[in-house]
Amino acid sequence: xxxxxxxxxxxxRSRTLHTFTAMMARDxxxxxxxxxxxxxxxxxxxxxxxxxxxxxxxxxxxGGAGPGGEAFSTIxxxxxxxxxxxxxxxxxxxxxxxxxxxxxxxxEDRALAPVSVRVLGLQKIxxxxxxxxVAGVLVFPVVLLVHAQGQGPxxxxxxxxxxxxxxxxxxxxxxxxxxxxxxRIDPRQIQVLFTLVMFPAMMLGCVxxxxxxxxxxxxxxxxxxxxxxxxxxxxxRAVLTPQVGHMPTWAFLTALAVGAAGFVWLAMRSxxxxxxx
Amino acid sequence: xxxxxxxxxxxxxxxxxxxxxAVEAVRGLSLSVPKGEFFGLLGPNGAGKSTTIGMLTTMxxxxxxxxxxxxxxxxxxxxxxxRRIGVVAQDNTLDIELTVAENLEFRxxxxxxxxxxxxxxxxxLLALFGLTDRGRARVFELSGGQLKxxxxxxxxxxxxxxxxxxxxxAGLDPQSRLHLWDILRGLQADGQTILLTTHHMEEAETxxxxxxxxxxxxxxxxxxxxxxxxxxxAETVVTVVYQGGDFDLAAVHAMxxxxxxxxxxxxxxxxxxxxxxxxxxxxxxxxxxGLTVLDASQISPSLETVFLTxxxxxxxx
Numbered sequence: 001x002x003x004x005x006x007x008x009x010x011x012x013r014s015r016t017l018h019t020f021t022a023m024m025a026r027d028x029x030x031x032x033x034x035x036x037x038x039x040x041x042x043x044x045x046x047x048x049x050x051x052x053x054x055x056x057x058x059x060x061x062x063g064g065a066g067p068g069g070e071a072f073s074t075i076x077x078x079x080x081x082x083x084x085x086x087x088x089x090x091x092x093x094x095x096x097x098x099x100x101x102x103x104x105x106x107x108e109d110r111a112l113a114p115v116s117v118r119v120l121g122l123q124k125i126x127x128x129x130x131x132x133x134v135a136g137v138l139v140f141p142v143v144l145l146v147h148a149q150g151q152g153p154x155x156x157x158x159x160x161x162x163x164x165x166x167x168x169x170x171x172x173x174x175x176x177x178x179x180x181x182x183x184r185i186d187p188r189q190i191q192v193l194f195t196l197v198m199f200p201a202m203m204l205g206c207v208x209x210x211x212x213x214x215x216x217x218x219x220x221x222x223x224x225x226x227x228x229x230x231x232x233x234x235x236x237r238a239v240l241t242p243q244v245g246h247m248p249t250w251a252f253l254t255a256l257a258v259g260a261a262g263f264v265w266l267a268m269r270s271x272x273x274x275x276x277x
Numbered sequence: 278x279x280x281x282x283x284x285x286x287x288x289x290x291x292x293x294x295x296x297x298x299a300v301e302a303v304r305g306l307s308l309s310v311p312k313g314e315f316f317g318l319l320g321p322n323g324a325g326k327s328t329t330i331g332m333l334t335t336m337x338x339x340x341x342x343x344x345x346x347x348x349x350x351x352x353x354x355x356x357x358x359x360r361r362i363g364v365v366a367q368d369n370t371l372d373i374e375l376t377v378a379e380n381l382e383f384r385x386x387x388x389x390x391x392x393x394x395x396x397x398x399x400x401x402l403l404a405l406f407g408l409t410d411r412g413r414a415r416v417f418e419l420s421g422g423q424l425k426x427x428x429x430x431x432x433x434x435x436x437x438x439x440x441x442x443x444x445x446x447a448g449l450d451p452q453s454r455l456h457l458w459d460i461l462r463g464l465q466a467d468g469q470t471i472l473l474t475t476h477h478m479e480e481a482e483t484x485x486x487x488x489x490x491x492x493x494x495x496x497x498x499x500x501x502x503x504x505x506x507x508x509x510x511a512e513t514v515v516t517v518v519y520q521g522g523d524f525d526l527a528a529v530h531a532m533x534x535x536x537x538x539x540x541x542x543x544x545x546x547x548x549x550x551x552x553x554x555x556x557x558x559x560x561x562x563x564x565x566x567g568l569t570v571l572d573a574s575q576i577s578p579s580l581e582t583v584f585l586t587x588x589x590x591x592x593x594x
Contacts, residue, residue: 015389022386030374108336108370109380113387114360276355277293277337 027127046080054147073153078236079207084139089132090178097182121271128175169256170232176263183270205229212245231255283470284310288342302328304494317485318474325494326474363432367443378412388435402430422453513552518572
């Protein structure tokens with residue numbers, strides 16, 4: 001054993017921001033390494049959806065109009081981009097964290113880094129937000145470009161600052177919910193998470209229909225408000241396809257802001273309790 | 278508190294909520310480890326060893342009492358404590374998404390090294406631990422011994438003041454275990470403070486300067502292996518197997534150190550707390566009586582004797 005292992009000058013730049021950045025760099029490296037498979041996984045579902053509903057069905061005479069007479073492709077753009085981002089941001093934090101918390105000590109790799117446990121939690125949320133945004137960037141061109149002739153979506157950005165806010169707050173909300181679930185769920189129930197949380201959230205998340213089109217079924221219109229994905233999708237709808245009816249602006253902005261702040265607080269508390277027993 | 282203590286625990290307690298009320302894993306544990314010492318925590322399963330390490334390494338919050346690493350309180354200043362410690366857990370805690378080299382590199386970066394410095398440090402440590410050709414391997418491709426070496430290398434990336442090892446050789450084959458012992462001895466020779474938990478007696482005896490035998494969350498005894506052996510008053514057993522006549526048992530009883538003598542079927546057995554010279558005296562007596570000595574042996578009380586005396590013999594799972 002050479003003495004240099006122990007006696008070289010110790011590392012000095014041990015600051016929280018440096019550690020935080022290094023953890024983001026670690027996640028970026030893993031994301032880059034798995035990028036092709038992740039991209040395929042993220043894009044396949046929205047791609048098939050627009051392929052069937054905006055290309056195949058109009059071709060075979062099934063029409064291309066969605067609720068309210070707008071082209072179905074127009075309805076689906078905000079819904080598919082929003083839902084892909086929500087699901088990816090959730091998955092990016094939930095699945096690795098469930099594994100880390102179930103195996104003995106696996107979380108220790110980063111829990112022993114010189115930052116507080118809450119900083120580690122925030123880093124995981126931010127990393128998941130980045131993955132959510134990447135998912136949005138991947139899915140957007142797909143849902144914009146795949147359609148039958150004359151069935152193209154009518155999309156334009158009406159309000160850039162609001163777009164940025166909706167994207168960020170929606171991704172933070174999704175990641176925080178993902179972290180909260182990961183700290184509460186029994187790892188054996190991870191399949192249940194798919195069937196009882198993610199799938200219903202997707203089907204009833206105002207992905208394939210705008211919230212305003214539920215006017216005729218008020219009980220459902222109120223029930224879906226429990227689904228956080230609704231606010232992300234309606235927010236994107238308001239910004240990208242304002243000609244389609246959408247939830248009042250104040251409603252989705254409030255829900256996203258309060259929801260994100262509330263779930264980040266809950267998730268941090270629960271995460272810190274799980275990591276430091 | 279003395280400035281040369283690497284680890285100091287005082288009345289440390291930890292209870293977890295259990296189905297039948299709170300379970301106390303650690304109940305008032307106190308110990309002090311000076312800098313540079315190789316200290317062992319010896320105890321049966323469920324004695325509280327891992328919980329104690331958890332509290333000393335900030336991964337578990339003490340329910341009561343206090344603990345300090347290099348004078349820093351683990352509960353009040355966990356981030357500063359984390360900068361001073363390296364931890365090798367019992368289970369594989371490597372980052373499975375990264376290669377072996379990346380595991381070391383990113384650990385360095387978490388602890389403030391720049392990208393290039395972290396990569397160089399990872400390279401040096403891999404070379405030192407004989408893992409250079411495994412740098413690009415994924416974690417799941419490693420053998421048990423290699424995994425432990427990577428974990429130790431990773432724990433040393435930021436040159437910690439105190440290295441914690443929780444049962445580092447559990448499940449390793451004898452070759453890997455001996456190799457790991459050599460590594461740990463080398464670290465100790467470099468002045469590294471080490472706290473190791475084990476229930477492997479030979480490991481505790483050959484590596485540790487001092488040992489604390491713990492059970493039911495308390496320190497039962499704490500001293501060097503030799504002092505522990507002496508303290509319980511266990512006797513060395515000296516046995517001579519012979520043929521061709523009878524032993525002069527009166528002379529054996531008269532030997533200075535013989536505390537107790539048993540004789541039967543061509544064997545004489547002497548129990549002595551201080552066994553110096555007993556074996557040679559017995560052989561000389563046999564020669565004097567014209568006997569042929571077939572076998573002569575001396576069994577010193579082992580650390581295992583100490584361990585079982587202190588912790589009891591009942592089976593634990």
